[in-house]
């Protein structure tokens with residue numbers, strides 16, 4: 001799918017807008033504080049039911065309002081809508097006008113990925129960001145994963161309650177046995193997914209970071225000592241677990257390490273290179289999602305000019321043209337988009353050049369199309 005129209009109402013500083021999207025490339029240009037990230041946040045919100053900037057959903061409603069709406073229509077006229085009343089806490093999820101109870105129903109129809117200037121956290125932050133990144137792909141690529149993961153988390157909670165409440169040994173043994181089995185299943189599915197990602201990655205690194213592509217390696221850490229059986233690891237750490245009050249090993253503790261010449265990536269690459277690496281990783285994931293999923297991913301890139309020089313932006317434009325998905329890019333300065341403009345000129349039937357993208361200016365929350373090919377209602 002690709003977004004054909006996006007409508008927002010009372011969302012952050014955005015005036016109530018309906019925007020017509022290009023199926024491939026869309027650019028939003030505006031000054032600091034104009035509303036570019038808010039627009040990406042609205043698209044992200046439909047795909048994930050949450051923001052990429054705040055865990056407090058009430059922050060998304062425009063000041064002095066307590067109800068906001070985001071809806072999109074895709075290229076097949078499928079309508080996805082999400083509204084939130086922050087006063088009552090009620091969330092309404094609608095697909096083609098019909099109410100649904102689960103956000104995951106929306107996510108089955110749309111796969112949104114985002115790269116922001118803060119996405120560096122993936123490399124130098126704790127494992128939480130990397131887990132989130134990998135599990136986003138897992139959800140879309142391994143269709144039975146959500147069920148497996150829900151079941152795992154249910155058992156994890158039970159096991160943690162046994163540890164916390166120092167329940168009798170037989171209860172803990174019971175839950176530990178199921179926990180180990182589910183951990184091994186989840187770890188197996190994840191390791192297959194990470195292996196697929198690692199296979200796809202070199203193609204994008206060759207475009208975005210050709211000088212380091214050959215030096216990259218990726219390590220998947222399953223969530224307990226690599227060479228140990230989980231049951232044995234848990235038995236050996238029983239006292240430590242009692243001290244912490246939760247399961248210290250298991251599939252929820254997995255991590256992925258990115259290495260350059262066997263050293264941690266964050267100690268080897270500049271910030272610009274880290275951004276390119278992250279883009280390569282995101283493109284690889286988008287490719288995997290597009291391959292198995294009925295929905296094509298939508299890729300959001302916030303502040304494309306940050307950290308990237310003109311050669312890097314040219315490389316990014318090359319990579320984008322090879323990716324079969326919809327891309328939405330924001331920039332503070334129009335000039336940083338030049339490589340994309342150059343690469344997306346097409347010759348129409350009359351033999352003249354035409355822009356194969358849509359471009360918008362964002363000013364004080366108002367979004368206006370730049371050329372006449374885009375309509376705004």
Ligand SMILES: Nc1ncnc2c1ncn2[C@@H]1O[C@H](COP(=O)(O)OP(=O)(O)OP(=O)(O)O)[C@@H](O)[C@H]1O
Pocket residue numbers: 011012013014030031032033034035036037038039059060061062063332
């Ligand atoms: N709930 C809200 N209601 C109204 N306005 C808000 C709300 N939350 C944030 N804002 C304002 O919305 C404006 C747009 O913010 P946004 O982060 O989208 O800007 P941006 O164009 O991405 O800027 P930058 O280029 O600096 O990243 C900011 O001025 C911010 O103060």
